[in-house]
Amino acid sequence: MNIEIDEVVLENAPKNAQYIAPEIQKEILHIMANRVRQMVREEVGDKYFCILVDEARDIPKREQMAIILRFVNNHGILTERFFAIKSVSDTTSMNLKNEISNVLVHHDLHVKKIRGQGYDDASNMRGAWNGLQALFLKDCPYAYYVHCFAHRLQLTLVSAAKDVSVIWEFFSHLDNIVNIVTSSTKCIAELHTAQRNEIEYMLSIGERDSGSGANQIGNLQRAGATRWSSHYDSVKSLIGMYTATCKVFEVLSDYSPNGRVKAEVRGIYRNMASFEFVFILHLMHKIMRTTDTICQILQRKSQDILTAITFVTITKTCLQEFRECGWNEFLQEVKVFCSRNEIDVPDLDCLYKIGRSCRQTTIEHHYHFDVFNAAIDFILMELNTRFNESSVELLSLSTALDPKNSFDSFNSDDICKLAKKFYPGDFTDQEIVALEYELIHYKLDVMQNLKVSTLVELCQQLTESGRSSVYVMLTRLIHLVLTLPVSTATTERAFSAMKHVKTALRNKMEDDFLADCSKMLNQVIVIVEGKLLHADISLSASAGSRRSC
Structure with missing residues (x-):
């Protein structure tokens, strides 16, 4: 507690002042929020910044818009700060633009200083002519829009689940399994x-290690509609609890009193215990374990766009290597799992008829090429389509600043071209010349003396070593590139926090409070109107009596 407030304010305050009224508490929170926003505004200063915006509905189904500011602070550290959350009447691009502009202007943040926009792929956001990003580009031509990388990855995996039939069927069966097991x-x-029984048995035969947190009892995870990482959690939980889940279905199929439910349970269990289901279960686990790594990386607050592109490339390489070299090891892993859980493995050399066509092939060929390769190929194709940054000249030129592999991508011509072509309002002709001379010294100094692997680390090292005051133009360009957004994960975190504050119970309490206030106000109006009406009648009566006299 602040000692001055305790001694000066609280000691001298009336003892009957408790400040528990909802209006007083909201006013206090409002003052605190403004103080925090003021501190963020001071941290931004006159530097360039990026806006990250996303929308979500709160408990009473009102549309809320979260605004995040992304910038490089005075210490050279890439920072994302939650700035405001606004209730919007509609989500048209013009209305969103006006609301965002009002927030920025109110806190003396100039739209001309925006150097990046980060949204999802909704049409009102990304529209090239009338979208939110296009409207801001008219006011500031250097506020470049980048579609959220994490959202792109989610769309890639969602497309695979919808367009590859075997994957769509698998997740449908997985949902049924989780619904049955978690239904009661x-x-x-x-x-x-x-x-518990399985863990005790595995410990007794020495196939499990004992230790703190090593053998926890868990539940099957339900896959969410908007969070693809929850699908990975669902797949992972089923693999870890497959034997226990089978025991549950065996009990339900034997002792369920309802005949219809018993038939449904047996049908789901029959599919779950098939080789095809287990094969796709492990395939999706392998693929999603690879993509989950980049999913977590893309959601970091201090992630720069060059590093994000690098990790996307690494993910593509891992999937390609798994496709070309991982078949035999993967198939053996599936066979071992089936043997441990007493699942029949078909003779992979037998002929397999594909659909209604007359074409026949072996079962192994079908699973290898029609399922394994087809699923990986589709995801790789979607990744190449949605993360095709080679055609975006801004990002391709920005890679010349990337310090990875001992500044292997360094190119002074591309760096100068980047400043000249994409940020002409931030660099005069004289400053471009100064940048060229700085790069000569930079090549001999920084590239030999600083050991960094990311642009974020390079920016911080330049500031800490005092070199930012020497390489002024280069530091400014690095700040501009770092300002480009990677994902809107920070806005999602804001909505997660909002759900903890704006709960259904709190909303109901506020609604009841407003309803009570409305009733009281109506009663006051009725009473006042009644008194006025009574006064009018009395006045009319007295006037009539005077006229009769």
Whole structure:
């Protein structure tokens, strides 16, 4: 607690002042929020910044818009700060633009200083003519729009789930399994009992290691509609609890009193215990474990766009290597899993008829080329389509600043071209010449003395070593590139925090409070109107009596 406030304010305040009224508490929170915004505004100063914007509905179904500022602070550290959340009446691009501009102008943040825009792929955001990014580009031609990388990755995996039939069928069956097992407390208790028995048996035969947190009892995870990482959690949880889940289905299929439910459970269990389901379960686990790494990386606050592109390339390479060299090892892993869980493995050399066509092939050929290769190829194709940054000249020129592999991509011509072509308002002709001379010294100084691997680290090292005051033009250009957004994960975190504050109970309390206030106001109006009406009648009566006299 602040000692001055305690001694000066609280000690001298009336003892009956508790400040528990909702209006007083909201006013206090409003003052605190403005103070925080003022501190963020001071941190931004006169530097360039990027806006990250996303929308979501709160508990009472009102559309809320979160605004995040991304900038490089005085210490050379890339920073993302939550700045405001606004309730919007509609989500048209013009209305969103006006609301964002009002927030910026109110805090003396100039739109001309915007050097990046980060949104999702909704039409009102990305529209080339009337979208939000296009409207801001009219006011500031250097506020370049970058579609959220994390959202692109999610769209890639969603497309695979929708357009590859075997993957779509698999996730449909997975949803049914999770729904059945988590449908009642009895099923969950049975799942926990089966897990406990399995863990005890595995420990007794030495196939599990004991230790703190090594053998936890868990539940099957439900896949969410908008968070693709939850699909990975769902797949991972089923692989870890496959035997226990089978025990639950065996109990339900034997003792369920309802015949229709029993038939449904047996059908789902029959599919779950098939070689095809187990094969695709492990395939999706392998693919999503690879993509989950980049999913977590893209959501970091201090991630620069050059490093993000590098990790996308690494992910593509890993998937390609898995496709070309991982078949035999993967198939053996599936066979071992099937043997451990007593699942029949078909003779892979037998002929397999494909659909209604007359074409026949072996079962192994079908799973290898029609399922394994087809699923990976589709995801690689989607990744290449959605992360095709080679055609974006801004980003391709920015790679010349990338310090990875001992500044292997350094190119002074591309760096000068980047400043001249994409940021002409931030560099005069004289400053471009100064940049060229700085790069000569930079090549002999920084590239030999600083050991960094990312642009974020390079920016911080330049500031800490005092070189930012020597390479002024280059530091300015690095700040501009770092300002370009990678993902809108920070806005998602803002909405997650909002759900903790704006709960259904709090909303109901506020609605009840407003309803009570409305009732009281109506009663006051009725009473006042009644008194006025009574006064009018009395006045009319007295006037009539005077006239009769």
